[in-house]
Amino acid sequence: MNTHESMIRMLDVHKTFGSLKAVNGVSLTVRRGQVFVIIGPSGSGKSTLLRCINFLEVPDSGQVWIDGRRVEAEPRRLNAVRANIGMVFQQFNLYPHLTVLENITLAQRIVRRVPGEQAKQTALRQLERVGIAEKAGAYPAQLSGGQQQRVAIARALAQDPDVMLFDEPTSALDPEMIKEVLDVMLSLARTGITMVVVTHEMGFARAAADVVVFMDQGQILEQAPPGQFFARPQHDRTRQFLSQILTR
């Protein structure tokens, strides 16, 4: 496999918090255009693993490669890498003092130095894509949770990223708002952008994933296409987790 085919490679990544081994020797490859879904119990290290990709958590050891380039903590190069990675958080993390439009244009203008009018057009196009163009002038607090998360997705997409990272994007949402966010993510998955998604939404994993990974205690226990993963889980721990989560 050449570097162009693998979008993300992680080699033996470790990350500890105090005595907790959050990520304990993970290696993985995400190919270009793949939708890579990470599931696992709370505290299994899946969010930490995701955050190690763009160095929001700097790994203690191991390597991370994105599109054939090694990710390093050196600020200038790290910022350039991050500018090409869109990230969506559990708590949305929209900028509350800015309008929806300004939320989406800010990084374009100051990181990528896109001219104002062009940034605005990009923002409106992405808002259109997530279905809330009419909210461009609103402030985040005036939107529902589902709308805020869709704005957050639009904000990430406006970076024109090579990779989209989703950190439990529906976990903070009221049940009736989960679908609108998942629908956006599903349509995004069909566009062929590379996605890494940490989620508890098994329906999304079944429908959209190319690869499903099960994590427990900082390690990847199992990795398979969703059909195989859900029909014939290999590992006891995976079977136990799936039976708990699917019968709930």
Next chain:
Amino acid sequence: MNLEESVQMQARFIERRRRTRLSDFPWWILAVGLLAAAVAVLISTDPDFNQAFVIIRAGLGVTVTTSLAAFALALVLGLIAGLGLISANPVYRNAATIYVEIVRGIPMLVLIFFIALVMIPGAVGGINVLGELLVSRGMTAAGTPLAGLDISQVDMNFRAVLALAVTYGAFLAEVFRAGIQSVPGGQMEAARAQGMTYRQAMRFVILPQAVRNILPALGNDFISMIKDSSLVSVLAVRDITQIARLYAGRSFKFEEAFTILAVMYLTITLVLSIVMKRFEQRMRRHEHA
């Protein structure tokens, strides 16, 4: 419900509303207003009070400009030191901490003496040495004015502004630090994840939110600054306090001088505090978070 009952209910309702209105009314403002009116009457009818007022009034400009200039400078110092307090850089962080701790550990009056009469002369001495060094290296144009700088040229108003600013900068550093830390951590993460530098994230994402949170505190500190500006009278700066002291000492009209002085400060601070409250209410109404 018949007509009579409903009329009674309405009457009760109006009575209750009248009572709450009475208890909500800011009586203290009325009391202070009456006090101010009494003093105003004194000023316009009693020639001694009138004379004291006219003389002391001349210092208002110095009090106001000293406070404004010192506060503006203190905001800059406070922001720089506040960012230092939370900096990951140990040199920057420790320098900021030393500054804040030293200032907090010394009485303000002593600090004003020290800065105006020890630190600034010391700094001028340092500039002289630098100037002489430049001259001896042949850089006469740059060196001569520095070497020739005399401490008597640095006037006391300027030293007073600097002393107040350095003192308040340390207080404001803590205010800025608290304000920055009141912004949820996810904001910095989101900004950095988009590729912003720490500086950009601070400037465009964190500080705008932090400043909004600390505006009330900054307003209170500005009011305190006006009151504490009276301390610079010890440097013979001709603010209202100094003029009142001089006038009282000369004429022995202590009652007139210091009543007028106290009411002047009270008027300024009360007006500012009411303006501040109005402003806060408006901010809260327009708040979108």
